[in-house]
Amino acid sequence: MKSLALLPPPGAAHAPVAASRALAPWGDDVKRILCVRTDNLGDVLMTTPAFHALRDACPGRHLTMLASTAGATLAPFLPDIDDVIHYEAPWSRSRPPRSHPADLAIRALLEERRFDAAVIFTVYSQNPLPAATLCYLAGIPHRLARCRENPYALLDDWVRETEPEQGTQHEVERQLTLVRAVGASTNDTRMRMRMRxxxxxxxxxxxxxxxxxxxxxxxxxxxxxxxxxxxxxxxxxxxxxxxxxxxxxxxxxxxxxxxxxxxxxxxxxxxxxxxxxxxxxxxxxxxxxxxxxxxxxxxxxxxxxxxxxxxxxxxxxxxxxxxxxxxxxxxxxxxxxxxxxxxxxxxxxxxxxxxxxxxxxxxxxxxxxxxxxxxxxxxxTGEPASGAQPASNAIATHTG
Structure with a gap:
């Protein structure tokens, strides 16, 4: 059985992803953080270790997730997310037709919530600058994301995007290294879903x-x-x-x-x-x-x-x-x-x-x-049949 790790990565080389440039750690004054993850359920789940790292880095932090319908549905099951803002972002695919007043209303809501910082989580094929612009216009003072080009004032904290040209990371590790750049780390890197x-x-x-x-x-x-x-x-x-x-x-x-x-x-x-x-x-x-x-x-x-x-x-x-x-x-x-x-x-x-x-x-x-x-x-895992009896040998398989 082949392993994904043994296959050539996309892009030109097998080189490891370049280390993030040095950023100043976020201090104890960064309490209210907006976590922008506007894509699918699996993407949100793979970001849960990074959510945990952000919360773990400073006692009393409050995390709000800006999420699509899929992400918003998942929010009650995420132990490190305190609340959620549902937003069908125009930069996300497969969204229904819309008009810009909805986006202006979200900008106003984010400004009203007075967040101390925003982290924009993306896969490497996504551009973080639309979300960065929204957060900038909402007056959020610290804005962190990965970016290929110089974002100038749109991001005050940013990590240069090197994927896929210099290799790729698993999505969990990608988001953990992003928040690690501002001092948020954790030894517990499990994905999390709270059951009820x-x-x-x-x-x-x-x-x-x-x-x-x-x-x-x-x-x-x-x-x-x-x-x-x-x-x-x-x-x-x-x-x-x-x-x-x-x-x-x-x-x-x-x-x-x-x-x-x-x-x-x-x-x-x-x-x-x-x-x-x-x-x-x-x-x-x-x-x-x-x-x-x-x-x-x-x-x-x-x-x-x-x-x-x-x-x-x-x-x-x-x-x-x-x-x-x-x-x-x-x-x-x-x-x-x-x-x-x-x-x-x-x-x-x-x-x-x-x-x-x-x-x-x-x-x-x-x-x-x-x-x-x-x-x-x-x-x-010690679960073979667990007391169930094998079915009749008469079962036939069909490939259709």
Whole structure:
């Protein structure tokens, strides 16, 4: 099995990312910090160690997150975030049509909140200067971000952007090194998601209504992803699921939102009639809290590289990550895992649809490898079958 770390990074060289230039640490007077992270759920989760470092650096700090709909939904589960401002930023993709009065209203709100500092968290393909301009116009005195060009007055604290030309960091480490530049560091670099008993009870009630015994070990498979280029074929998920049922006798819970219902049905159909009694369609069955509780209870999660992988990492759940080679920075972090991919010359394309049309980085992974990776994780974490009886040897696998 190949490791992402062994593949050539995007850009010209294997050189490590250059060290940040020296910045003055933020003092005890920097109490109210705006954390700007206006992209997706997984991006927010991968920033949680940096949130913790900011809070840990100075007692009494108050952190507010400026977030998209996905990020705002996640905010109640983030232990280091005190409150959230929902903002569909015009510099973020896939946003609905809008007019500038909404942006002026956000600027006024930020000014009214009188923040001492703002940290603008970005992936390296994003430009921080629109957010920096907003924070500058709101009168926030300290503004920190990574930037390629000289931001002049828009950022008073900034780290030169060197990715991807001088190598890349995992997204967690990227954000930790950013805040470390102003004196915020932590020895605890885990991703964080705070679970609530209400969500665990909601999960139990939802599974009970569907006649699924939550006390019996189960596997979660998530065949969807927001980008087509990051989706392993649903039929192959089904073939892998059939092999897992055969080996463990566990229930396999297939999750996704309403738009992913065809993928879920295709995976269940491909598993074949013998495995089907163990397969459960959980299309649109949960809100975020109950879904996280499901991930928390799973023996292993098998998923495309999408939000469920990052939730699993935050909760310490073993995960098999079907990793399309579109972006090298967003793999699993500090949880038992296997990363599966087929190496291709066109790696790190950053495209939502495979530009070559072959989708070989995912289609080159046999379902048997997916099942083996999950079984290896179950063995390593002491969860093999957990009392469940293997299903009949008559189960057949179908690749569709």
């Amino acid at each position: 008993e209400l969500d665990r009870k909601t999960l139990a009630a939802t599974l009970a209504r569907r006649h699924i015994d939550a006390e019996i070990p189960f596997i979660v498979i998530h065949p969807g992803a927001s980008a087509e280029s990051r989706r392993y074929p649903a039929e192959r998920f089904g073939a892998a699921a059939a092999q897992l049922v055969l080996a463990t006798g566990m229930n396999v819970l297939i999750t996704g939102n309403q738009s992913e219902a065809p993928l879920i049905r295709a995976a269940i159909d491909a598993a074949g009639p013998s495995a089907r009694p163990f397969m459960h369609d959980l299309t649109d069955a949960f809100d975020l809290g109950a879904f996280a509780a499901l991930i928390e209870r799973a023996t292993v999660v098998v998923s495309n590289n999408s939000g469920p992988v990052h939730i699993a990492c935050a909760l310490g759940t073993p995960v098999v990550d079907l990793y399309a080679l579109t972006n090298p920075q967003h793999g699993p972090w500090q949880t038992p895992h296997r990363v599966l991919f087929n190496d291709v010359e066109c790696r790190w394309c950053y495209r939502s649809v495979c530009p070559q049309g072959h989708h070989a980085c995912l289609r080159g992974i046999p379902p048997a490898d997916v099942a083996k990776a999950a079984l290896d994780l179950l063995d390593e």
